[in-house]
Amino acid sequence: MKTDAQLQQDVMTELQWDPALHAAEIGVQVHDGAVTLTGEVSSFPEKLHAETAAQRVAGLRALVPEITVKLSAFGRRTDADIAASAVHALHWTEGLPPEAVQVLVENGWIVLTGTVAWQYQREAAAESVRHLCGVVGLSNQIAIEPAHAGGASMAGIEAALRRRAPAQLRRLKVEVIGGDVILSGSVPTWADRDLATHAAWSSPGVRRVTNRIAIA
Numbered sequence: 001m002k003t004d005a006q007l008q009q010d011v012m013t014e015l016q017w018d019p020a021l022h023a024a025e026i027g028v029q030v031h032d033g034a035v036t037l038t039g040e041v042s043s044f045p046e047k048l049h050a051e052t053a054a055q056r057v058a059g060l061r062a063l064v065p066e067i068t069v070k071l072s073a074f075g076r077r078t079d080a081d082i083a084a085s086a087v088h089a090l091h092w093t094e095g096l097p098p099e100a101v102q103v104l105v106e107n108g109w110i111v112l113t114g115t116v117a118w119q120y121q122r123e124a125a126a127e128s129v130r131h132l133c134g135v136v137g138l139s140n141q142i143a144i145e146p147a148h149a150g151g152a153s154m155a156g157i158e159a160a161l162r163r164r165a166p167a168q169l170r171r172l173k174v175e176v177i178g179g180d181v182i183l184s185g186s187v188p189t190w191a192d193r194d195l196a197t198h199a200a201w202s203s204p205g206v207r208r209v210t211n212r213i214a215i216a
Contacts, residue, residue: 002033007060008035010059011030011053011054011057011060012028014054014057015053015054018049021046021050026038026039026067033061034062035060035062035064036064036066037066038066041067041070043069043071043075044136045131046069047065047069056191061215061216077108078134081134083103083104083105085133086129087103093124093125093128096128100114100121101113101142108135109137109138110137110139112125112138112139113142116143117145118146119209126142146204146205152178152205153176153203154175156204157174161174169187171186172187172213180210181206183197184213186213187215187216193213
């Protein structure tokens with residue numbers, strides 16, 4: 001098991017290794033395996049890159065992203081411009097029903113609302129707008145109303161977990177209440193945790209996934 005000092009050094013090195021980041025602008029603090037990222041970056045995508053890079057490091061048990069986005073003069077846009085670009089991007093997003101998602105922009109923050117049938121559509125909507133110039137943050141409040149009315153299948157989700165990574169995921173506990181799925185247990189990496197979440201969301205009838213999986 002890594003010490004906090006080892007984990008801090010590994011995260012700092014991983015940030016420096018990522019060509020999309022200016023690692024000197026990002027601070028790393030670690031306490032009991034929980035990593036806090038601080039500092040300022042010049043774009044929202046860079047903030048997301050930093051969070052993803054930290055999650056790649058083995059031994060990280062929790063992540064607290066406290067990085068702020070401070071746009072340069074060249075990166076600033078009005079909320080109206082950002083909103084227009086977001087609407088255009090959503091219109092061209094494959095698999096997203098027309099007018100299913102609404103956009104609100106305030107001080108560079110995009111808020112997405114509306115209703116879709118699948119989590120992948122919700123994620124696609126967020127992905128289409130988070131990299132727009134001038135964006136400093138994103139709140140994805142799109143609701144999911146499954147077309148499949150019978151609720152989620154616990155057996156189907158458990159089978160999906162076994163297919164994808166049986167060694168890491170077979171011991172996870174799956175609870176299903178209608179369209180709500182609760183995942184619990186532990187896995188060795190964030191990638192395994194994300195894999196379990198994706199498997200649960202892929203089941204027809206899922207409306208909400210609560211991920212209580214620990215990294216251990």
